[in-house]
Amino acid sequence: SAVISQKPSRDICQRGTSLTIQCQVDSQVTMMFWYRQQPGQSLTLIATANQGSEATYESGFVIDKFPISRPNLTFSTLTVSNMSPEDSSIYLCSATPIYRDRITEAFFGQGTRLTVV
């Protein structure tokens, strides 16, 4: 298993500003991901955070809006840039080991609740 810590747990931000969310995993994992969850909705995959290279973004998400870093196996950041009220959501970090090239259970952090005013 893996324990995932996210910071901050919540924030209220002014529109037009940017927020960087940090994700720390307590063990080395192969894959890390970022999701968005709007109130009462399911989780939507934003991107796969690749170590040492550019993240792989899902349709509808772009690097300029959601730059992602992953400098090592246990740490990643997601920045929400030039925020608008539509960015108000919960952002979740996830990590999973890939065992023998097969995906296994993904672990989740508690999430960052972002409100943009």
Next chain:
Amino acid sequence: GESVGLHLPTLSVQEGDNSIINCAYSNSASDYFIWYKQESGKGPQFIIDIRSNMDKRQGQRVTVLLNKTVKHLSLQIAATQPGDSAVYFCAENGNQAGTALIFGKGTTLSVSS
């Protein structure tokens, strides 16, 4: 027990009943499926998973059934307890590389005592 044939956003059961939550997945290439439980203010918590070479897997009080023909997944919870009240999500490794989980719509399970 209480069961639903199609996905419903909410399911209400009495304590002690069996619950069945259904999910339709979208990507026929997916080969890994998983159920999560999410309580208010928390991240999703693993319940049980299954790979495409199986059609049934059992855990403690939970069973997952996979029907690849109709791309359907179900979660059965035996003797449902008030502590089981939460939102339940199914997920599949449905991104292009097959390495990330794509989540389905959730079902809110309410258990009354």
